[in-house]
Amino acid sequence: MTRLLTFVLVIFCLGACVGAPPVQEPSLRVFYLSQSVGFVHETARRPADGLSSSELALQEMARDSGAFTVELSQDARDLTAARLADFDVLVFSTTGALPIDRETWAAIVSWIDSGRGGFVGVHSAADTALDFEGGEEAWTAFLGGRFDGHPWTQGTPIRLSNLEPSHPLAAMWPDGTPYAEEIYQYAGFVPDRLRVLQTLDMTAEPLRRPYPVPVTWVRRIGQGRLFYTNLGHTPSTWDDPRFRDQIVDAIRWTGGRLEAPAAPNPDAQRAAAITAFVAAEGLDPPSGAAAPGLSEEIRSLQSLHPDKHDGDASAWDAARARLRAALSK
Template identity: 50%
Template sequence: MHRLIVFLVAATTFLTLSTAAIAAGEPLRVLYLDQSVGWRHEPVVRPRKGGLALSEIAMIAIGQESRAFVAEVTQDGREITPQRLASVDVLVFYTTGALPISAEAWSAVQTRVAAGKLGFVGLHSATDTNWTYDGPGEPYDRFIGGQFAGHPWTQGTPIRIETLDPDFPAVSMWPVGFDYAEEIYQYSGFDPARVRVLQTLDFTGTPLKRPYAVPVTWARQIGKGRLFFTNLGHTPSTWDDPRFRRQVAEAIRWTGRRSSGSAKPDVSRQATWQFKALLAYEPVAGRDDAAILARLERASPAWREATAARIANLRPIYPTKPENDRVPFDTAYRAVLAEVLIRGQSR
């Protein structure tokens, strides 16, 4: 009898472990929402005679190619309900405007993410999305990490991107530094203490410069759950780029907890990129920016973070039109640049 009990316990354990192993290897279940309430990007436009949009076809194909996930697609946010979420492992948004997502549904999304039962991936204009919400948790713009605040780098603009965590699975397919052409957003409400920036604009190689850092890709840990966002995906050709397609697959794997990678906020590193952007805005021949940055690395964390915040605050006062009053920007820019140079050039 004792042997029979041991055998039954062992068999039950084996079956349980086998079932878990099979489940861990099954494709993730993805719900892809590409609804536009307002501006509609070309990759989400469905043919007039019926059929799927370019990005919807690509999303389904990426899942099949990678064998990482099976995607369902919709252009109606009302399909996101607490009941539907029970059969979804990862939500992917390529959206714009005020989505028709109920407070009950958005609360359920956040609860499931925090519990590690749901991953979230945002693509390109997912940061140009928001709606009124005052329920438990966070409004959408704070949840995803930032809100669209213009795109000086329009479609096809040459840019240079720096990959900061080349071993992170959802950016490892890109070179450490590479030239590209895309539409790149800048953001309001971006809090460096809440995310880990994985890719950023490198203004030493981007012709159209700004004196403040512009993140391109980031990751966020939310309780036991994970969020990933990349600004890439505006241009149809990006969806044909094997690197971007692999990035989408790996982002889904990572947010679905099938791969590892730290989302610990990198406040100090983000401060360094604020200093780099400031110095690259008006390069000066003979000035040793590398030496300046090396000295700034040794400054106190409190000074670095406070000064980086002052640089970030140049964005909302940057003159976007020739007729704009430049005095507020010029005054703030010259003041923070002078402080950075004094600290960075002192021995």
């Protein structure tokens, strides 16, 4: 009888387990910082009696996706080392030197490096620094690049090139998507450390430059994950379903709930550099492999542009001539 009762109990437990609903993971906990120490974007501007448009948008993303909850702040001092345990992902859409001291920043980096937290940077996160000596350099090395002007001002027609159309964090933007946004170019950008997912398509009018301009990238920081997109300058972008899907999936990925490749893709970036140059210069694509180092020379054109040299185009023109000759062989 004892054996029979034991057998019945085991069968009952197995049946109960099979019929039980799957255990759902708790929502990710997001801290959204939209502090403006410098220029105040419209997406971060709070009316006297409410929240900014990006804060409202992120709340809607949290509600509609069920993937995360969000705490809102416009003061980086709310993010202390002790409070990191309350969150899974930081989302920054910020400007200027944030009031984050060296010790707090070290705690944040350690938190991400250990895999306990992730980071999502939106648009002006690249026009951000930290309020301590060496803070700008520390932030640039962390994010992967810093603001170096925006020739593509608000409303400029652009086209987005997707280097990895099947990547979970870029698939919502088909290759060649026409758009209108303010697009940054970057200094301190190191291709070998990042996986670039989207760039500007330099075959598009009206403004073309003969060097690559990344738009979206990802990277690993130790066991942690970082996502950055240049998109997000205007409230209309925050309302775009494609942008919202991308941000939700970026939060899921940086929070460890979605898998996606993050290894650097320097070969794809080198090809994008060549493509940008020949498109902007009106050349035919090279028939064979480009010479080693050519993509680095193309990237260096950004620093030679006449806009950065009081209108002096001598170095700019000479470098472009050398590159045209090299790619015409």
